[in-house]
Amino acid sequence: MLKRVNLEHILFLDIETVPQQKNYKDLDDTTKQLWELKTQYQRKDEFTPEEFYDRAGIWAEFGKIICISVGYFKIQGDIRNFRTTSFYGDEVTVLKEFKTLLETHFNNTHHLLCAHNGKEFDFPYIARRMIINSIDIPFKLNLFGKKPWEVPHLDTLELWKFGDYKTFTSLKLMAHVLGVPSPKDDIDGSQVRDVYYKENDIDRIITYCEKDTVTVAQIFLRLRNEPLLPEEEILSV
Structure with a gap:
């Protein structure tokens, strides 16, 4: 075929793709909360939301296309x-x-x-x-x-x-x-x-x-x- x-x-x-912001601290409070909820399964207890933010480019809601x-x-x-x-x-x-x-x-x-x-x-x-x-x-x-x-x-x-x-x-x-x-x-x-x-x-x-x-x-x-x-x-x- x-x-x-x-x-x-x-x-x-x-x-x-990359994270929308350079650093986690640049996110507003609502986005931080939503990021924590979105990634809790992937992070488990190994990473904090901030430590995991370098992977934000994977998700269209938190990343952007460069x-x-x-x-x-x-x-x-x-x-x-x-x-x-x-x-x-x-x-x-x-x-x-x-x-x-x-x-x-x-x-x-x-x-x-x-x-x-x-x-x-x-x-x-x-x-x-x-x-x-x-x-x-x-x-x-x-x-x-x-x-x-x-x-x-x-x-x-x-x-x-x-x-x-x-x-x-x-x-x-x-x-x-x-x-x-x-x-x-x-x-x-x-x-x-x-x-x-x-x-x-x-x-x-x-x-x-x-x-x-x-x-x-x-x-x-x-x-x-x-x-x-x-x-x-x-x-x-």
Whole structure:
């Protein structure tokens, strides 16, 4: 079935998120209380709410998006290119620019979005942050009333499960077992907060996010049993 999908109809993506505030002490009292309630199961007695706040970027209610990287195939005859670009900076700007891309270039019924664990994280996170920021959700992210087979989303994690819902396979592990060059040669997700708030190095985060996007595309190619992208076929635009 995957080989029937036109590669040029897929927008591959990855997002990077951080806590809404640099420090826990910057939260108002109500948000602090809600954060404590939201995370009490995950924290148990091991961490205080303040100690756990560096993980706030995981939840759309307490985090924000600082980068969305996308990638898409352009194929002309025997020439295949994978082009990446990123939206970064102020969250509202990031979300609006991403929405514009969807509505102008990936707005047909045959267009699909693809991410690793996208159905559990990337897609709902983007939609929630759009609502929080008073941005209308684009058609590709609005699932209301859609039947399962009408949802325009692909998820490489879901494709790898083959119906097995008992386990989670990270992007790094899946890339390793499939022989895809590892994208984790600089930072990992747990370091994004510090790189953003302490080092103020958004360029480093963009590079990391784009590498993950390329890896998702590479994994998708492997799932189709097709050759991987060599470096010369990957372009940043």
